[in-house]
Amino acid sequence: MTTTGEECAPARGGPWWWERRRGAALDVGLAAVSAVECAAEGVPFARDAGIPGAAGVVFGLLAGSVLVVRRRWPIAVVLVSIAITPAQMGFLMGIVGLYTLAACELPRRVIASLAGMSLLGTLIVTFVRVRQDMETGELTIGDWFVPFASITTSLGLTAPPLLLGLYVGARRRLMESLRERADSLERELQLLAERAEERAEWARGEERTRIAREMHDVVAHRVSLMVVHAAALQAVARKDPEKAVRNAALVGDMGRQALTELREMLGVLRSGPEERSAPVASAVGASVPLAAVGVAAAAAASRAAGDGEGPCLSELDELVGQSVAAGMVVDLSVEGEERSYPPVVEQTAFRVVQEALTNVHKHAAGAKTYVRLAHRGSEIAMQVENGPPPEAASSARLPSGGNGLVGMKERVAALGGVFVSGPTDAGGFRVSAVIPAAGAA
Template sequence: MTTTGEVHRATAGGPWWWERRRSALFDIGLAGVSAAECAVEGIPFARNAGLPLAVGVVFGVLAGSTLVLRRRWPIAVVLVSVAITPAQMGVMLTVVGLYSLAASEMPRRIIGALAGMSFVGALIVAVVRAQQDVARGDVFQVGSWFVPFVAITTALGVTAPPLLLGMYVGARRRLMESLTERNDSLERELSLLAERAEERAEWARGEERTRIAREMHDVVAHRVSLMVVHAAALQAVARKDPEKAVKNAALVGDMGRQALTELREMLGVLRSGDAVPERTAVPLAAVGAAAAAAASRAEAESGDVGPCLAELEELVGQSRAAGMVVEMTVEGEVRVYGAVVEQTAYRVVQEALTNVHKHAGGAKTYVRLAHRGAEVAMQVENEPPPVPAAASSVGLPSGGNGLVGMKERVAGLGGVFVSGPTD
């Protein structure tokens, strides 16, 4: 049965069904007092029933001692108290038993039924005692209503207060247990939230490392590739054409300074601890049908503005200065996009030109930019290099991450990225 204190049984430290030692000692003490009361009341019961006094005393002790079971089996205690009520004994057993029953987790219909039985038993005994007292002349009867009034008052006084007090204590105990469970649940939820926050932070750190690596690759690879190309040209013409050698050397210096400036700006942001805008932490891309929607989000975000489409001509001019033949065409009505979209378009063209320098040195290249209704599209295509081994002779290293980075940028904006050889 589920009784008072049952919820805490897992943490019990007392003997048997008691959760604490002092609870066991308290119940044993109550049982002892109840046994003594019933033993005393068993003497007149045995005398009236014509039984030996010892039988009445033993019967009273056994009946009163059942109070020790009030936490484990409160129904049994109440039933015993109802059974010995006609013998006019067990008032304490009735009071404490009803309190324990009302404070337990028993269904309300069972509590009500047993409480009704106790009330009826107490009422009958009170009526009998009142009539006996009136018959003996111990009390003065003021009217016909006196005996019912005394009987009902006595029965209510024995049963109602312990019943109401037990119901209040039981409700309060259940409320405290509910609050404790809710507190434990909240603590578990907070722990889970903290773990998820740590996971998100770790994911954000990984994304930030990837973003920084991608930006460093875009900045360094293009500039350094052009510097290597110019250095190779400088080495080839140093003796034959000093004027062209001086021009190439100046270009190498300019590109080196530009690369250092961009790196310094990037590292400055990291050093200052400023939060990098979320738009740069997302893998960016070259631009499909969802680019326009991404642009509207990007415009609402704060942060530094990177390269844009207006700088594509300058980017192409740097490759031309390195000796590459580049044709650039623009289709559609020129307009401004979100910063993240324009930066993506710029980086994709930049990385594509870098790949031409690395893998198809000297090849004629076509850069096409198209402004369409809901998107912006780029295409970078090169012809076969005039000398197949020209790229390898330059000695440019390749990490194999350029196409991966471009695809991530495009996919991050919901765009479409295609790469590969043509017919």
């Protein structure tokens, strides 16, 4: 209800201002009983007032029927009951009106004022009636009975409905508050579930990118070298059989290495269901069909960091040697004191150099390449720079998806490092990266 006693909610199942039909039936029934009561009490009132009895009955019917609007205008009902109190009419209407008034969301001062007026009116009328009865000899009790009867009657007709209405109103407001709080919690839980689903979807996208990056690192370099060696094998097969045999052996070794790394990757992707489902289940609170994708990618990306089985900087000489064997001129230089780094840092540094050499094979076959590695106090720096390819160099027609530089930048940025790449003034290309030694992302 509003501060004026009117219900602010529109009718949902009952007529006019009633919310339910049973509420309307109850009010109509109470109004009918009150009208009959007031009509019966209107007969002695008309006799004492010297007016026709029919007029008293009609007045009682009209006054008692006001109770039908108790939910709409409770203040009006209480005022009418106070007004007809001197005529000793409307006891039921006064009781029900005070209860409805106290249960409404009205200011306490308004409720207290109207309740005080009703108490005072009942007290005065009862005092006068009892005094008159004692004077006429109908009551022979002592004078003490007049105030006792007045106070008892007025409190009995005012206090119980007022206290009951206050209790019901407080309980109703408490239930509404609890219902609103429950609705709010439900909305918050739904919002949290949506956010968790968004985070899970974002994580799945990130982990799919990690899978693609790992597969690219595993396959691209090995296959690129295999293609280069295959082209060299085709060129020297008839002229230099011994060199062709060596190239064929290199192709076979690289193919076996590529297959080994692919088997390791597939082994991670085929990990047990419990191992796959735990991290994602903790993120979204329920099983996700694509959980295997996310966890497998996370395991693939962190395999080297967790188990120490991934490539490391000690394998850099072998990596450069493979490129040299493929016909590339590579100059490797290392500055600073060599030391160990976290596995994820060494793996990232190795992958950056590996991808840069792969790009040289793809786009600048035959160009001289410089690989520089610098061990500094709090970081490790690497640079791969190649000159322009020779004019007579033949292209191996290696496909390129354009994701190599993006993958290198993502790897370095994930560790809090800096990655820069671009063409040089001499017509070549340069790739530079700096990674913190602690690998702090």
